[in-house]
Amino acid sequence: MKKFLILLALIFGITAANADVMPYYVNNINSNSIGVYQASHEIKIYKEPNEKSPLLLSVTWDSKNFNSPDISASNLFVVFLPKKDLAFFLVTDENENWVQVIFNRNNSQTGWIKKDDELKFLNWRTFFNNYGRKYGVYYLKDAPEESKTIYSSSDNNGQVLGRIKLPEVIKLTTTKGNWILISVYDIEKIQKIGWIQWRNTNGEIHLFPAIK
Numbered sequence: 001m002k003k004f005l006i007l008l009a010l011i012f013g014i015t016a017a018n019a020d021v022m023p024y025y026v027n028n029i030n031s032n033s034i035g036v037y038q039a040s041h042e043i044k045i046y047k048e049p050n051e052k053s054p055l056l057l058s059v060t061w062d063s064k065n066f067n068s069p070d071i072s073a074s075n076l077f078v079v080f081l082p083k084k085d086l087a088f089f090l091v092t093d094e095n096e097n098w099v100q101v102i103f104n105r106n107n108s109q110t111g112w113i114k115k116d117d118e119l120k121f122l123n124w125r126t127f128f129n130n131y132g133r134k135y136g137v138y139y140l141k142d143a144p145e146e147s148k149t150i151y152s153s154s155d156n157n158g159q160v161l162g163r164i165k166l167p168e169v170i171k172l173t174t175t176k177g178n179w180i181l182i183s184v185y186d187i188e189k190i191q192k193i194g195w196i197q198w199r200n201t202n203g204e205i206h207l208f209p210a211i212k
Helices: 002-017 124-135
Strands: 035-038 042-046 055-061 079-081 086-094 098-104 109-114 121-123 137-139 149-151 160-163 169-176 179-185 191-197 207-209
Touching: 035 124, 121 124, 124 137, 124 169, 124 207, 137 169, 160 191
Parallel strands: none
Antiparallel strands: 035 086, 035 121, 042 055, 042 109, 079 086, 086 098, 098 109, 137 207, 149 160, 149 191, 169 179, 179 191
16 A cells, blocks of 8 residues: 555656646746746756856756756746646746746745847747747736727727627737737637737736747
């Protein structure tokens, strides 16, 4: 019986370690974040943007394993899709050689990662254009109702064209500031086209690229 319980623990531990991570609620994405950084397979997070400063966390991972006794993938990354070999940190600051990332999302704890490729940092608009246009976007579960209003232009003063109720697919065409131009098939099975606000003026994000 004891061996059986240990085996179950190992199985569920492996499953949890390799489970997909995506944001589902508005507070899963820190409103002070400026974008994302694609994680390499060997991660070292420092207290300051200096390799001589204290090392806060060291993690390795690949498509099958996540190796850290100190933190879970769900608390480390905003996106973790091991089968796609893809992981993203939330970024709160960056310079030529370093990015400041949130590595303990429960406590909004931050540290610095030295860039191994400057193209791995994507501000939010670039991230939405790259991944939102490829996969479409989805609403976070507690997104406010006002974010579901479709306008004729990227402005709250634009003509209201309709509302999004129960969307099947939200396709993104382009990003402009805090707005995205979308086409959506809703519960009425009619295509709606117009602008919606993906982020409010306080930095709160209401939609996310549906990477899959």
